[in-house]
Amino acid sequence: MIIREPQIEGHSLILPKRHVEEIVELTPKEIKSLQNLAEMAVKLIDEKLSKATLIVMNSPRQRSQKHIHYQLLPLDRKYGIRDLIGKMYGVPLYTSKTEEELEKMTNCLK
Numbered sequence: 500m501i502i503r504e505p506q507i508e509g510h511s512l513i514l515p516k517r518h519v520e521e522i523v524e525l526t527p528k529e530i531k532s533l534q535n536l537a538e539m540a541v542k543l544i545d546e547k548l549s550k551a552t553l554i555v556m557n558s559p560r561q562r563s564q565k566h567i568h569y570q571l572l573p574l575d576r577k578y579g580i581r582d583l584i585g586k587m588y589g590v591p592l593y594t595s596k597t598e599e600e601l602e603k604m605t606n607c608l609k
């Protein structure tokens with residue numbers, strides 16, 4: 500699905516037909532279908548726009564649309580997620596964390 504107000508050329512969405520809000524609600528068949536569509540889109544974006552594709556799924560709280568969807572963002576091949584985060588938060592591409600900080604982050608995700 501092409502977005503009516505794309506932020507960049509080729510900005511598009513992939514979503515299941517059935518209304519689903521949480522990733523854990525997707526059936527294996529839906530996951531496989533979304534995966535196949537994402538692969539096709541990545542290939543098309545590469546061929547038609549000569550861009551790499553960043554695929555993002557926001558958490559339900561961040562979405563303006565509750566219906567689950569992947570955002571496909573064609574980017575110049577030299578950019579990646581670290582570049583986007585760096586621009587958003589004004590942080591360097593790579594930061595070093597101490598073992599203590601890494602352990603604290605890991606414990607937050609358990």
Ligand SMILES: [Zn+2]
Binds near residue numbers: 565566
């Ligand atoms: Zn829906």
